[in-house]
Amino acid sequence: MKERKVYILRLSHRPQRDKRATTHLFLAARALGADGAFYSGEKDEKIQRSIEKVNRSWGGDFKVSYVTDWKKTIREWKKKDGKIAHLTMYGLPLQQVINQIKNIRNPLLVVVGGPKVPKEVYELADWNLSVTSQPHSEISALAIFLHELFEGKELSISFKDAKIIIVPQVKGKKILKLNSQQLKSFVRTI
Amino acid sequence: MKERKVYILRLSHRPQRDKRATTHLFLAARALGADGAFYSGEKDEKIQRSIEKVNRSWGGDFKVSYVTDWKKTIREWKKKDGKIAHLTMYGLPLQQVINQIKNIRNPLLVVVGGPKVPKEVYELADWNLSVTSQPHSEISALAIFLHELFEGKELSISFKDAKIIIVPQVKGKKILKLNSQQLKSFVRTI
16 A cells, blocks of 8 residues: 555644644544644644654554745655645545546645645645535545545554554454564564 | 435533534534534534534535433434444444445434443444544544445535535635525526
8 A cells, every 4th residue: 555655734733723633633644544744833742742652552653743834845845756635625526636646656745724725735736626615624534535545445554563453343342452572473463 | 325314423522622623523424415413412502503604604404413311312313213333443344344334224323432432332333333443533534434335425415505615626716605596596507
């Protein structure tokens, strides 16, 4: 599945108002197969710490970085042959453009706006695309986008160096907490 | 697409902490084809008002109702031949059970937990299912669940009596604001 790098760029984060929404957005990005995320707006170390904490327990190395200048991030991404997909309710329907996006192999930056997205984002994006043209949530839009991009394979990822692994159950909860020795043996059996 | 009723039940809503998460959850449910939502926990008229406001502008009649006793809601749902799908990271993988859920035609109640889900929910559910066994967001989990349930058809719903309609664009924004006369003529053409 991991044939190319997929990052999220979350614009205009406001710690007070967006704390949980941005955390949920990054956790969804991590769980659904993205490699990392940038965010602009106000720096918020709490969010970075909470994602790092999830990585330590649940595995993987999803990266979160603050950027002061989102335009620079987009331009540098493009310079390295990366492509930009901007999720916006005003864009072309996902179902119309997703095959095009899937067929290219370039690193992909998925831009998720804040309250007012500058016009330049629309200009700089290779695709402005909508997950329905209805108001909902950047979290649901990103989830469906990644699910379509990775064709459902993201639902079965296993995360490297996980200390906690859930064993799916018909009813109830089964959680494996692994020390490093168990981890090795467990990893061999899946 | 709308062959059966699909409702969401959000447990243990806390207005202070969950205001935006629950609003995003309900907006995602509405945009992605569910018919309505119940919520338990603390009553929060702001959320109900903001969803009603979205309905007035964007169309449709997604219903939000507060319930004091979620057990009663689940029991009554079951009495009317409804089925219960509980989204939980501890459940069986979505990809394993979704065909079973799609094949039945009974009204479906999708239960989305709060911080601590009582054991009884796992017992009362017809399916406990996980959208990955990783921590992410009830909003992304519900989005992928509905997307799979409705097989992507939910991305093209048109909402009845919409006063605002977005016309998808390659770049930029095109918004139609319709008065009742225009609305009639527009609705005829789609």
